[in-house]
Amino acid sequence: MPRPRPLVRVTPSGTRIRRPLPMHGRMTTRLRAIAVALVATVLILSGAGAASAADVAPPRVAVEGDRLVDLERPDEPLQLRGVNRSGTEYACASGADPSRPGRGGYAIFDGPTYNSYDPSRPTVPSDIAQPDDSIRAMRDWGVNAVRIPLSDACWFGDPALNPQYSGSNYQSAIAAYVDQLGRHGIIAVLSLHVASTTEAGKLVPNLGMRLLPMPDADEGPRFWKSVVSRMAGALPTTGKRRNVIYDVFNEPHLDEDEAVPAGAGWACWRDGCDVNTVDPVVAPTPADPLPADPTPTYRTAGVGALVTAIRTEERSQSLPPQPILLGGLDYANDLSGWTTHLPRTPDGRGGTGVDPGLVAAFHAYGARRNADGSVARAGTACNDVACWDRDLGGIRATGRPVVTGEIGQYDCRADFTGAFTRWADGKDVSYLAWTWNAMREGTPAAPGDATGWTCDHGPTLIKLNDGTPTDAFGLEYCKHLRARAGMSSSGETNPCPAARVASDPPADATPVPVPPATPTPTPTAPPATSGTPTTTTPPPADPAPGAPAATTPVPETTPAAPVVPPRAVPVEPRNVRITSSSLRLRRGKVSLKVACTAGRTRCTGRIRVRTATKVALGRRRAVLVVLNVAFDVPAGRSATLVAGPTADGRRLLRAVRRVRTVSTVTSMGDLPMTRRLTLSR
Known part of the structure; x- marks a missing residue:
């Protein structure tokens, strides 16, 4: 397993770039107009469209x-059409264990490469x-x-995490990106x-990366x-950023x-x-592969x-106010009460x-279907026109604008996402697909090892980090984005007709009937919504390797990597189990x-083995982790x-002879598996 590269100072801009000399007076506007005209001319002649432009004025x-608007380009409609880039919510905390400070x-x-933290081996670029x-x-595209x-534990630099990937370095990397x-x-x-949450005024970092119901009343606003x-x-x-939405x-x-x-x-x-964690620990079933994980007791922030x-x-x-997205209930798939429950806040x-x-935020995922068209895994509830x-x-x-923060489907097809994006285009709704994480490392000539992300278990849009799309899901989304951006369907910079990479599993692209979107004239005003896969961000587990517990999809996991990147959502039978019923x-x-x-x-x-309920230990009363082993x-x-x-x-077992526990097993390529055990001395 490769080790991380030595700590690198991340420059504010993230890359080497020559900054233009300041210009003053009337010439600034004139020169800018000339520069824009020249760039536009070059792009049109090259056939690359706006996608090739770099070092343009950042959006405001x-x-x-x-509607959403870009104040740098006020006359152009703004519809967010994009992607999610997963990883920054879990890579920084995977494997974290409070008993081993600085190692998580x-x-x-x-990515683009997986470099697990291993202090016993020479450093490699991370x-x-x-x-x-x-x-x-x-x-x-x-x-x-x-x-x-994002992860708040990584943002603030919890002591259990490697400072190379957390705290000020994490913040600098996000700002540079x-x-x-x-x-x-x-x-x-x-x-x-x-x-993360707080209990009795004390921070309880979410190192297990569970997906909680809402942020903590203290930690959410602080973050x-x-x-x-x-x-x-x-x-x-480098300055005050205006190309951000919160x-x-x-x-x-x-x-x-x-x-x-x-x-x-x-x-x-x-x-x-x-919120109170009295919910039972439920074993996964084919119908419910991601059962609810016990939620800690805490006060949420509204x-x-x-x-x-x-x-x-x-x-x-x-600063002027940036747009703020508010996701609805049921993992952002339910917006039925959104308008009537908007908060009244101080106006300054x-x-x-x-x-x-x-801005309203919505998530939606299509179902996974079997070869005969039957549903193998249901999608989100609000999934029709x-x-x-x-x-x-x-x-x-x-x-109000609407942004679909996550959209996708679990069977490598494109019928659901195609139907939604067509509908959204006619309603001025934005969308961002889940997710831009490659299935394989390497190049088209030598694809390299699988990363754990796949078109059905991610779902991921790309096979390789060069933008080669996955069959159907990625390919059709790429074509759609380029068409909406008015980009050429030919030319060297068009990644959409890319050939399938050798050794990639074939994807069934046969469309499944979906109600067609109600025809609506293409809007001239910028759409205000961003598409997103519905409530699903499941990382591997609740334990130290860390993984949220319920929604956005993640990779299946690299066979050779010692730590599993959270977020795979497989429904196949598990390949690991604990045979003991008591410890x-x-x-x-x-x-x-x-x-x-x-x-x-x-x-x-x-x-990871923890007590099934809260127990008293000295002045503490909490769910305690009693065993954590790889x-x-x-x-x-x-x-x-x-x-x-x-x-x-150890302290608990000195106080009692027998305790009821719950084990959570995280295995590469599998969903978290929980079961009840007893632990005695």
Whole structure:
């Protein structure tokens, strides 16, 4: 396993770039006009379209009335048509363990290469910065917006994480990436995916990367104030960034599983409430491959508090207001109560009101279908034209933009995403597909090893980091974006007709009937919504290797990597299991047996055992992690693991003889698996 490269100082701009000399007076406007005309002429003659432009004026995105606008190009309609770039929410914290400070994480970005953190081996380049070629590939697709998932533990630099990939280095890398995107004319959507909580005033970092119902009442506003301050240039940067949109929380979900009374979800979404973790641990089933993971007990922040934090910091930095995305309930797939529950927040003039810069955020994923057309895995609930017309169209009718932050489908096809994007184009709704993460490393001539991302388990749009699209899903989305951007269908910079890479699994591109979008004239005003795969961001597990617990998809996992990048959503039978039903502490050690079913891939992952309910330990009352151990078992074999309990586990077992526990197993290529065990001494 390669090691990370030595700590590299990330420059504010992220890449070497010559800055133009300042110009003053009337000549500035004239020279700018001449430069724009020359660039436009070159691009037209080259047949590359706007996608080849680099070092353009970064967008200045804002909300005007019912639409998003780019103040640098006020006469051009602005519809966000883009992609998600997963990795920054989990790579920085994967494998984190509070008992091993400074060791969590293997990179900041997940790719273009996987470089896991291993201090015993020589350093190799790690993914602290992104190559400019990867952004040029996005522009060749016609992408004008990229959504960047974030982790607050990585942003603030939790002690369990490697400082090379967290804290100030993480912040600098994100800021540099925003600048880098801006130089290519791309808008950055910053989204809080992995949020930490507090208990009795003490921070409880979310190192397991679970997807919580909402941000914490204290940590959520603190995070967004810090992000706005960083984007404003309060820390050393190249200046105040205007090519950003703030997505306050990835996928809110507030229902009975979080002990939120029926019918109270929207009020909690707006104002905050107490969520309680009394939900049971449920084993995955084919019908529900990602059951709810117990939620910690904490007070949530309502979207009103998060909006207030952002606007207060903007005013303190003398910044104009940036657009703010508010995702609906049911993992951002339910917008039925969005308009009627918008918060009233301070307006900076001594009064309150509904902020005019709020934008509805929606996520939607299509079903996975079998060869006979039957549904193997259901998509999101609001997945037809009638629902889109009612909920999204209803919000548009009230004068608010809509952005689909995630959209995709799980079977490598393009019928669902095609139907949605056509509908969205006619309603001035924006969309960003999940996800721009390559299936394989390497080049078209030598594709290299699989990364764990696939077109159905990601779902991912690209086979290779050069922008080679996946069959059907990626290919059709690429064609659609280029057509909407008015780009040529021919020429060297067109990646859409790319041939399938050898050794990639074939994808069934046969379209499944989907209700056609209601024909609507193409809008002339910029759309206000961003497409996104519905509520699904599932990383591998809740344990130390870390992975959220419920929504946005992720890669299946690299067979050779010791740490699994969170986010695969496979539904095939699991290839690892614990055969023990109880664990016993003997001579300071716990032994348990792990079986790996036959197949091509060995089982590599981690087992985390925690108490089934909150227990009292001194002055603390909490769910305690009592065992945290990694495993690597050949396919078709079993192995007995022997490990010492955590410090909390040792103290707990000194106080009691027997405790009921829940184990969570994270294995490469599999979903998290939970089961109840007993631990005794």
